[in-house]
Amino acid sequence: MNFSLFYLSPELILALGGIAALFVGLASKSRKGFPWPEVFCLLVLAAALVPTIAMLTMGRVTSGTSIFGGIFAVDGLAMFFKIVALISTGIVTLISTDFFRRIRFHRGEYYALLIFATLAITTLAASADLIMIYLTLEFLSLTSYILAGYLKQDTKSNEAAVKYFLYGSIASAVMIYGMSLIYGLTGTTNIVEIASTFKVNPASYSLLYLAVVMLLAGFGYKIAMVPFHQWSPDVYEGAPTPVTAFLSVGSKAAGFAVLIRVFATGISTAILDWAGLIMVLSAVTMTVGNLVAIPQTNIKRMLAYSSIGQAGYLLLGVAAMAYSSIALPSVLLYIFAYTFTNLGAFAVVSMISTRIKSDYIRDYAGLIRRAPAAAVAMVFFMLSLAGIPPTAGFLGKFYIFAAAIQSGNSWLLALTIVAIINTIISVYYYMNVVRYMFFVKAKRIEPIEQPGIMNFVIGMTFAMTIIILVYAGPFISMAHISSGMFKGI
Amino acid sequence: MNSWILTAITFLPLLGALVILFIPKAKESAIKWTALIWSLPPFALSVMLWVGYLKSSGGYQYVVNIPWIRLLNINYYLGVDGISVPMIFLSTLLTTICIIYSWNIKERVKEYFALFLFLETGMLGVFTSLDLFLFYIFWEISLVPMYFIIGVWGGPRKEYAAIKFFLYTLVGSVAMLLAIIGVYFYTSPHTFSIPEAVAQLPFSKNFMLQSLAFWAFFLAFAIKVPMWPFHTWLPDAHVEAPTAGSVILAGVLLKLGGYGFIRILIPMLPMAAQKYSFMLAVLAVISIIYGALVAMAQKDMKKLIAYSSVNHMGYVMLGIAAACAATGGLQLNDKAMALNGAMLQMFSHGLITGGLFLLVGVIYDRTHTRDLSQFGGLGAKLPVYGGLLAFMAFASLGLPGLAGFVSEFFVFRGALPIYTVMTGLACIGIVVNAAYLLWMLQRVLLGPLNPRWAELPDINRREVISLMPLVILTILVGVVPAVLLTMFNGSVSRIVGMAVGAGG
Numbered sequence: 001m002n003f004s005l006f007y008l009s010p011e012l013i014l015a016l017g018g019i020a021a022l023f024v025g026l027a028s029k030s031r032k033g034f035p036w037p038e039v040f041c042l043l044v045l046a047a048a049l050v051p052t053i054a055m056l057t058m059g060r061v062t063s064g065t066s067i068f069g070g071i072f073a074v075d076g077l078a079m080f081f082k083i084v085a086l087i088s089t090g091i092v093t094l095i096s097t098d099f100f101r102r103i104r105f106h107r108g109e110y111y112a113l114l115i116f117a118t119l120a121i122t123t124l125a126a127s128a129d130l131i132m133i134y135l136t137l138e139f140l141s142l143t144s145y146i147l148a149g150y151l152k153q154d155t156k157s158n159e160a161a162v163k164y165f166l167y168g169s170i171a172s173a174v175m176i177y178g179m180s181l182i183y184g185l186t187g188t189t190n191i192v193e194i195a196s197t198f199k200v201n202p203a204s205y206s207l208l209y210l211a212v213v214m215l216l217a218g219f220g221y222k223i224a225m226v227p228f229h230q231w232s233p234d235v236y237e238g239a240p241t242p243v244t245a246f247l248s249v250g251s252k253a254a255g256f257a258v259l260i261r262v263f264a265t266g267i268s269t270a271i272l273d274w275a276g277l278i279m280v281l282s283a284v285t286m287t288v289g290n291l292v293a294i295p296q297t298n299i300k301r302m303l304a305y306s307s308i309g310q311a312g313y314l315l316l317g318v319a320a321m322a323y324s325s326i327a328l329p330s331v332l333l334y335i336f337a338y339t340f341t342n343l344g345a346f347a348v349v350s351m352i353s354t355r356i357k358s359d360y361i362r363d364y365a366g367l368i369r370r371a372p373a374a375a376v377a378m379v380f381f382m383l384s385l386a387g388i389p390p391t392a393g394f395l396g397k398f399y400i401f402a403a404a405i406q407s408g409n410s411w412l413l414a415l416t417i418v419a420i421i422n423t424i425i426s427v428y429y430y431m432n433v434v435r436y437m438f439f440v441k442a443k444r445i446e447p448i449e450q451p452g453i454m455n456f457v458i459g460m461t462f463a464m465t466i467i468i469l470v471y472a473g474p475f476i477s478m479a480h481i482s483s484g485m486f487k488g489i
Numbered sequence: 490m491n492s493w494i495l496t497a498i499t500f501l502p503l504l505g506a507l508v509i510l511f512i513p514k515a516k517e518s519a520i521k522w523t524a525l526i527w528s529l530p531p532f533a534l535s536v537m538l539w540v541g542y543l544k545s546s547g548g549y550q551y552v553v554n555i556p557w558i559r560l561l562n563i564n565y566y567l568g569v570d571g572i573s574v575p576m577i578f579l580s581t582l583l584t585t586i587c588i589i590y591s592w593n594i595k596e597r598v599k600e601y602f603a604l605f606l607f608l609e610t611g612m613l614g615v616f617t618s619l620d621l622f623l624f625y626i627f628w629e630i631s632l633v634p635m636y637f638i639i640g641v642w643g644g645p646r647k648e649y650a651a652i653k654f655f656l657y658t659l660v661g662s663v664a665m666l667l668a669i670i671g672v673y674f675y676t677s678p679h680t681f682s683i684p685e686a687v688a689q690l691p692f693s694k695n696f697m698l699q700s701l702a703f704w705a706f707f708l709a710f711a712i713k714v715p716m717w718p719f720h721t722w723l724p725d726a727h728v729e730a731p732t733a734g735s736v737i738l739a740g741v742l743l744k745l746g747g748y749g750f751i752r753i754l755i756p757m758l759p760m761a762a763q764k765y766s767f768m769l770a771v772l773a774v775i776s777i778i779y780g781a782l783v784a785m786a787q788k789d790m791k792k793l794i795a796y797s798s799v800n801h802m803g804y805v806m807l808g809i810a811a812a813c814a815a816t817g818g819l820q821l822n823d824k825a826m827a828l829n830g831a832m833l834q835m836f837s838h839g840l841i842t843g844g845l846f847l848l849v850g851v852i853y854d855r856t857h858t859r860d861l862s863q864f865g866g867l868g869a870k871l872p873v874y875g876g877l878l879a880f881m882a883f884a885s886l887g888l889p890g891l892a893g894f895v896s897e898f899f900v901f902r903g904a905l906p907i908y909t910v911m912t913g914l915a916c917i918g919i920v921v922n923a924a925y926l927l928w929m930l931q932r933v934l935l936g937p938l939n940p941r942w943a944e945l946p947d948i949n950r951r952e953v954i955s956l957m958p959l960v961i962l963t964i965l966v967g968v969v970p971a972v973l974l975t976m977f978n979g980s981v982s983r984i985v986g987m988a989v990g991a992g993g
Binding site: 368383388389390394398401402405406416417420423424427428431435438439469472473476477480 | 557558559560561600625626629630632633636637640641647648651652655656659660663664666667670671673674
């Protein structure tokens with residue numbers, strides 16, 4: 001039981017910290033003076049990060065174990081996604097301090113909600129039971145709905161919250177129906193037991209397939225997979241930019257965590273060959289995301305479609321899991337690279353948009369003269385999202401393609417070609433931002449204020465975008481260690 | 490051996506670019522001098538490489554091999570042989586020349602010079618890397634600065650040309666990325682090292698896969714060269730790019746394609762190369778004739794030179810195709826000769842076309858037009874300019890005694906026994922080549938003077954200084970081609986020997 005407490009310490013810290021954050025917010029009403037809520041939020045996240053990293057590095061979870069009767073997994077996969085969630089919420093917190101500086105809003109509650117949303121992700125990453133998965137997914141959704149609608153006076157933000165809620169409730173209703181079908185087939189909700197039951201008595205193919213498709217509706221909604229992606233452009237556009245950043249990274253990573261766990265452990269390809277289905281979804285997702293991104297004029301909508309495209313590449317890695325030993329590490333590495341790149345891009349968007357009071361790409365014209373450092377960093381974020389060296393995104397893409405080629409599966413090879421065509425399409429709209437920033441003359445040329453905190457965030461994410469490639473060894477090892485510990489289940 | 494030299498050559502320009510970023514924007518003169526001074530050590534080091542390289546062995550020298558990403562067996566593996574040393578020399582020389590030529594740039598000076606040095610690192614990295622992963626990274630890095638150089642300082646349709654250039658070359662490079670990953674998984678132990686992969690001959694048991702890898706690499710290199718029908722990005726990029734950008738594009742970036750064929754395709758996938766060599770030869774001949782004919786039809790002087798690049802790089806490809814086809818035995822000599830010719834032609838084309846683009850730039854800076862029908866009689870008005878233009882045009886059409894002639898001679902002599910008919914057809918290109926260049930000279934230099942240019946000043950000292958090294962080297966290579974051939978030959982024989990041993 002002693003160990004259980006240690007295993008649970010990140011969640012305990014987040015839960016207590018989230019409640020405390022409410023009181024810290026009450027105590028510091030004035031918007032001037034020391035930013036207690038922001039600092040407290042960062043401290044809580046850092047405190048939760050320490051035991052998580054300790055568990056991953058100190059070998060406490062070498063073989064992967066679980067507590068509370070198998071509903072809470074303690075393994076590399078869970079730790080990896082917890083680290084991604086904590087780091088990305090930390091960056092989102094820093095972006096928020098700048099974004100909300102000029103807007104009247106309830107800081108204490110906002111940061112408390114961010115912490116609770118992070119708690120939802122960390123728990124979700126560890127959930128190994130269908131009930132637990134459903135509850136944590138709902139927990140994450142509810143906190144996200146409120147966060148998306150946080151700009152009370154802004155109609156677009158309200159619209160975002162309502163849309164997110166409507167799509168979300170339908171997706172989760174469909175998902176829980178799928179879960180009930182699986183429970184009916186196996187008599188258990190525990191993922192490991194589901195796997196062992198199916199191995200003994202194979203279920204009816206069509207019924208199981210139907211259940212899997214229904215599960216995918218819930219997970220696909222979180223990762224913005226086509227055809228469950230329709231909410232994302234409107235929500236990304238309307239939500240406050242830091243929340244959009246959170247949804248596009250932390251929330252998406254959570255979706256992949258649960259997708260990987262359920263499909264690698266519970267319903268493995270030995271039980272039902274889902275690789276073909278995921279391949280089709282991957283091809284459709286990346287193609288729709290990248291094609292529809294081209295005509296976008298609003299940078300947040302463009303990044304929304306881009307992140308749909310990114311989900312497509314990640315699904316390629318998920319599909320390869322059935323055939324290649326490096327597929328899971330490649331997915332994790334890609335997510336890690338994407339985390340810093342995408343948050344960096346949103347940091348630039350948040351900083352610039354609040355100052356030029358526009359989200360339109362055409363208003364980024366001549367940014368190189370108005371905010372040179374941010375413009376240069378943005379070039380590298382765009383290159384990284386497109387997967388062009390010398391950036392982290394290149395390493396991620398390279399590794400996913402390597403997994404597909406290692407598999408030797410000809411369908412995966414064909415999908416890789418689709419991914420490559422998509423990469424070329426994506427360069428067009430990513431470079432369109434660069435074109436405006438560098439080639440098009442600005443209507444106004446006065447410099448844009450760059451506060452120190454945003455310089456720090458952009459500088460840090462930029463540095464990581466380069467370092468993950470140049471000093472790749474530790475990051476690749478981390479991805480392999482995380483997935484190696486996952487195998488043990 | 491002095492293993493630090495290659496690292497220094499490759500990364501000094503990048504360091505220079507970073508230094509420039511810290512100079513205040515207003516201090517334009519300081520920026521220009523810093524750029525010039527930072528471009529000199531790499532040039533000096535490339536001369537050192539040339540002198541210090543032991544030509545007789547032909548193997549890789551100045552090698553550095555340090556593990557980079559151990560888990561994937563990726564190494565920081567640099568080394569040069571007789572094929573890369575002249576290309577490194579050409580890159581560093583042309584960068585310095587471009588910086589001198591660009592002294593009159595007025596817009597966004599700081600970014601301009603920083604990007605040129607950044608570009609130099611990308612190009613040099615491709616020529617020094619012996620690890621495919623590293624090779625790919627530098628290959629892509631060289632793309633980004635050129636995109637900006639065209640897009641910011643280019644002509645009226647610069648944005649279109651920049652993205653077209655970027656997307657076109659990217660199509661090839663991502664295909665190459667898949668082939669590189671394929672090579673990795675089909676070698677054991679898995680390796681990205683070029684020499685190791687060449688020794689193992691990946692896919693030698695599976696011809697289907699070898700063919701796929703061949704076409705993937707082919708796409709990357711053929712677009713870069715560019716070969717017909719992959720050449721359509723080139724005229725746009727050249728016409729819109731600023732003068733110095735065109736010089737680097739023609740002088741070095743096109744060579745990356747030819748270099749890739751010789752460094753990777755021929756030795757690593759010899760069977761597929763041999764099997765498909767006839768197609769290469771056909772495309773090469775089409776490039777030669779088509780490039781020449783289209784050049785003939787141009788009214789824009791810069792576009793004319795751009796199409797002449799398609800024509801001239803066609804000779805390079807003919808030499809390479811012949812080298813792929815040779816089966817060994819008696820053909821070994823021809824093969825070596827064709828490859829030597831291809832290398833020689835790449836070097837000469839860098840000098841001559843670089844010079845021609847500079848000369849187009851000189852006249853465009855003065856008249857703000859490149860329309861050939863607007864010129865005439867400038868030979869008497871601008872005698873020094875006229876002389877230099879005539880010199881470079883004659884070098885380009887293959888006047889004996891200048892660099893263009895020996896290169897083409899070697900290519901034809903090497904290719905003739907292997908592809909007799911194709912080589913014969915390629916000779917049509919030579920005739921048309923002479924026709925369009927002479928016609929261009931006639932329209933610019935001879936005839937009545939357009940009164941609009943009555944006050945035109947002649948070429949100035951800075952411009953002459955930037956052209957002089959090219960003129961001198963063009964004569965030197967033309968008269969004593971041995972300076973280059975001794976450099977190439979050792980490494981070419983190695984490649985020839987390797988490829989034949991495996992293919993035959």
